[in-house]
Amino acid sequence: MSKPLQPTTLSIALTGSGGAGVMTAGQILLDAAAHCGLYGLMTRSSGPQIRGGEAAAMIRLATQPVQTPGDRFDLLLALDFENVERFAAELPLDSGSLIVVDPAAGEVPAFLRASGAAVAGVPMAKLAKTIAGGRVAMIALGILAKLTGLPESSIIAAIATSIGRKKPEAMEASANAVRLGASEAPDGGVSRLAMPAEPRSHPRWSITGNEAAGLGALRGGVKFVGGYPITPATEILEWLAGALPQCGGVLMQAEDELASINMIVGASYGGLPSLTATAGPGLSLMIETLGLAVASEIPLVVIDVMRSGPSTGIATKSEQSDLNIAVYGLHGDAPHVVTAPLSIADCLLTAQWSVHLAETLQTPVIMLSDQSLGQTRAVIDRPEDVEFAGKRLVLEGDPTNYQRYAQTESGVSPMAIPGTAGGQYTADGLTHTPRGAPSSQARDHVEQMDKRQRKLDRFDFGAHWAEIDGDGDLAVLTWGSSSGPLREAVAAARAAGIQVRLIALRLISPTQPERLAAALQGVKRVLVIEQNHAGQFWRYLRAHYALPDDVVPIHCPGPLPIRPGEALAHIQQGALA
Template structure:
């Protein structure tokens, strides 16, 4: 990204309040006119346990973390060393720790980072009801140049329900941290930003996904809570009733998807949200939605697998099940947002496509994107609202053909209760009227129809985000949350004089061979970037598209994120 940035981490054990302090810092940065990107990491515990918030602040919008962090503040070090691989440091980094809470773990000190002692707990005790996390907050704010007036406004607004004593204690502890850190070694300080306005949002990917669902017309949601998709449901639960919608917490994932199939069959755009284990349970019913041509949307906020895997960490390894997991030939939609902000657009577009094409759509986000919070420009409203094709009035004596073999493949869909439009919607193969059939001709016709409506549809330019040098001979191919670091790598490479193009694919399936070929015109070398152990995206591209002769893959599993510097290094060495 362009502009100036500073990257920092706050870490501590459960109850240390680092997530709270990080959220306050993010809000203050937004009010100061800066942009921000914050992710969090936690241990495998159901409740409590160590936590870390990784924050990058800058003068321009941010879509990923940097290669290294400038500052690590450990309120305490209880099990925080588990996050070491996710918190890359270097000799230019600074570690601040409380000497009363033990020595800094060796996994951090071996980076060569400079160490500074800050007695956060002792300083907090000098303030009635003071907390060490507020001391840490003050130290960080002072070091990066975050003005006190902005912070005090955030503290007053955030803590007003707790009363004046809580506000006074937090302000005093904050000021103690600022004073204690005034002579600490320098870290990057950001210049004053443009004061924030209502045109700037602070939003997570999961929240943006929920907003996209509402904007797309979803009015019924059934789901079972699962990390890291639960926040989608938490956002939608109070929002849906405001627009006449309903959210139901089902007993499990099987019930969830079957309920939304029923809701959609009844004429209401419907959606569920889950993660990999839930998606695995839903595959049979996804096939039912495809066969019965009932539009539904399934949000899969991917996490590390297989099985339960690492529930609190991110990975892009559900691609194969999303594309290939349904039995039989069951063409459906698979889409993936390319940023936190794009979670809104892609979800809204997915609802539009599912409704228009009467099929199932799977939207692949992930933990990193879904639970990341970004301070960003307000997303422009778009007019994608799916409209199902409804049947015209039937002539007397004419039977309604729910699955009419139309030129587009899309057949008029009646709503239950419409007189004269009765039909069967189930998983059996059928003829045009919906009557179950085992005839080869009916099976062939319906297979062709279900495929034709997806492959013959005009998806426009939304299939991918294409940026960079249009006549470049080198391209970066990526998808999902890996697009963020790829965009920053692109900027660095172009600033260094390399001609490079970035193609971040949003519409995974159905494939777009003509558009893909046009995007790769003149490209001789391709670097495929993704976060999966087996290189699923790379293999998918090779199976579906014609790629240049020179192709390299940069892929590794979660929970380690793709870093911009790794992409730059691969392209530079190749060049």
């Protein structure tokens, strides 16, 4: 009898109350897998509380790169059952799953029993007490090592990296707990993950989308950041707070979002590429100043890490529902740029590109990331280095009769850095003359509006506007974080013999009608898939692009992620209809 094939991907969920160490354990498990040459990602879920409370770490390990959680969980390890029902919709289990619980935690909740998953009991709390300084989360990691096939040594090495060498007693206790947990793990119940035969030959990164966005901002040349903490964007500011000073830059925490956007307008006016990061409620507060930046042609970048709305919504869950405000939210005719990263790794490229676009076009750029990208940690191949040639056009040479807002063929005019002799000008939100003097004349108003629009219309955004993959008369059209599960679904559809192409837009605004028409050449049916309630992307496409007659809008709101199997079902149905 032939041996059953080992799986190439394994999904694990850890749940527990605040302080139980769920997130730390999940991070250690991911680090250990990376040490073994695996890929993976970890998403996190928590309740609405600011601090403490129930938490879930959801890890997917794989022998190949993965960009999205799987369709189901092979293994759920519950340290306790405190408010675990809040994660009921986020923990798809079935009869092939295994639930590991501590019998002392009480009855297994009904929704878990209803899944049909097998249940195995391990007295994790009791075992932890047999070790001086032992912790339940470390016992759990030993159990996970045994069940998944990860070497105990890799788990212990990852703990050493996490704890550091300054706590030898804690390290010894943790190592002993891991070994004890592995020895007491249930026998079987989950197929062990296939381990790479050879160690990895090229470097990999463990990075979140928020960290990648921060790195992209630095590579783009950002030197000033003004920010106010808000979930789920805070980690961008936290990461830049440490990294920016090392690159000669400055980060300042403002008293609110209004102050942060005004700070970066001032810093950019002074010549420094500038950025802030926020979420939907913060973006709402920044809208008036974004209009000022458009009118005064001051470059800046706002990264909006979207969350479920409206209003406070669900601060810890993801949704692609800020597209409308990002594109249309500024009052008046206010041409600006909106971008969206397509994966965790792509947060780096898109942030770097966004800074380049803002500086080159002298306009605000809103980058639409979201919680699922920003707060998910992934083990990825090192992204390729990309360089952009453009930079801010500044006043040089003879400043005689300097006109800051002079009419030019490209629409971009030289910007004087404060202190440049002869380069004085007025920069405000009033309609103005080419010199910047306030004006109420119709001619000045129309000329300046034409100038600002011309900058975007005549600029060549190049190949980065979208990622296009595959061929066929069926196309899936999407944007932002929805690209990950759709990329996996498209690959599965092709493996099943369905010819389908994927078009994922990185540049939301300004529109690129000629490029999209070329990408849709030969397509008869289009599935527009996105994660929001109103179909904002579909309505935007319908308003600004010539699409085939047969367009199927598929829009599902947060907070639940779009899963690959769900997307595959839509593709299969679209291919048959």
